[in-house]
Amino acid sequence: MKTKNVTLYVGADFVSAFAMSAFVALKEKEIPFEIKKIDLKTKVNYLPEYRDLSLTCKIPTLVHDGFALSESSAISEYLDEAFPEPYHKRVFPHDIKHRAQARQIQAWLRSDLLVVRKERPADLIYSDTRRGSLSEEARIAVEKLFRIADTLLEGGKNNLFGEWSIADTDLAVMLNRLVANGDEVPENLVAYVRRQWERPSVQSWVRQNRSGP
Numbered sequence: 001m002k003t004k005n006v007t008l009y010v011g012a013d014f015v016s017a018f019a020m021s022a023f024v025a026l027k028e029k030e031i032p033f034e035i036k037k038i039d040l041k042t043k044v045n046y047l048p049e050y051r052d053l054s055l056t057c058k059i060p061t062l063v064h065d066g067f068a069l070s071e072s073s074a075i076s077e078y079l080d081e082a083f084p085e086p087y088h089k090r091v092f093p094h095d096i097k098h099r100a101q102a103r104q105i106q107a108w109l110r111s112d113l114l115v116v117r118k119e120r121p122a123d124l125i126y127s128d129t130r131r132g133s134l135s136e137e138a139r140i141a142v143e144k145l146f147r148i149a150d151t152l153l154e155g156g157k158n159n160l161f162g163e164w165s166i167a168d169t170d171l172a173v174m175l176n177r178l179v180a181n182g183d184e185v186p187e188n189l190v191a192y193v194r195r196q197w198e199r200p201s202v203q204s205w206v207r208q209n210r211s212g213p
Helices: 017-028 072-082 096-111 114-119 122-126 136-152 166-181 187-197 200-206
Strands: 006-011 034-038 061-064 067-070
Touching (some): 006 017, 017 072, 017 166, 017 200, 061 072, 072 096, 114 136, 114 166, 122 166, 136 166, 166 187, 187 200
Parallel strands (some): 006 034
Antiparallel strands (some): 061 067
16 A cells, blocks of 8 residues: 555654554554644544544544544554555564464553553653652552563563564553653563663654644
8 A cells, every 4th residue: 555645643742652652653664654743731632623533532543545543553453454564564473373462462551550551641751750659559550560561571582572563662661651750660671661662663752842732
């Protein structure tokens, strides 16, 4: 398919972990795209123009040749199918079982750990703001996060499946909420976050201007 007429709508503050996921997927696949910023603080996403574009009124939303799609995991899957190899790199693993596991991880990160996302919002990664101690509920969720991440990365693996996938970025962002805040995080998981953060696609997101619309 054509690699033109691709637009990604993101929050104007560039802190959404989900918008970052879609942005990184586009960068990894080397798909030229335009960024349009949505001011979520003034609820522009609920005005008719954006509401009629985005089914869920959320960011990110991808538009490709007039086709609009929201939800970051759905966007990554669409990009792998719409812009396949050999011209574009995959963002999901080649192995069918590993692909299923990557989608499992993405679904879990999006459906669980709400208390962690609430007490350690992603904007902590990009600012000097720090939060106090975690609640008991959040500590239990964090212990679960560490246990699962440690199991997935057993043996000090650089990536989840022997090759980078978009699930690595998503997991690293969740862990980095805690690392950036100065919470106690196992050394192997801190090292994993640092490695993932060095990827050029991730650094391209980090370098975005966060001054607003």
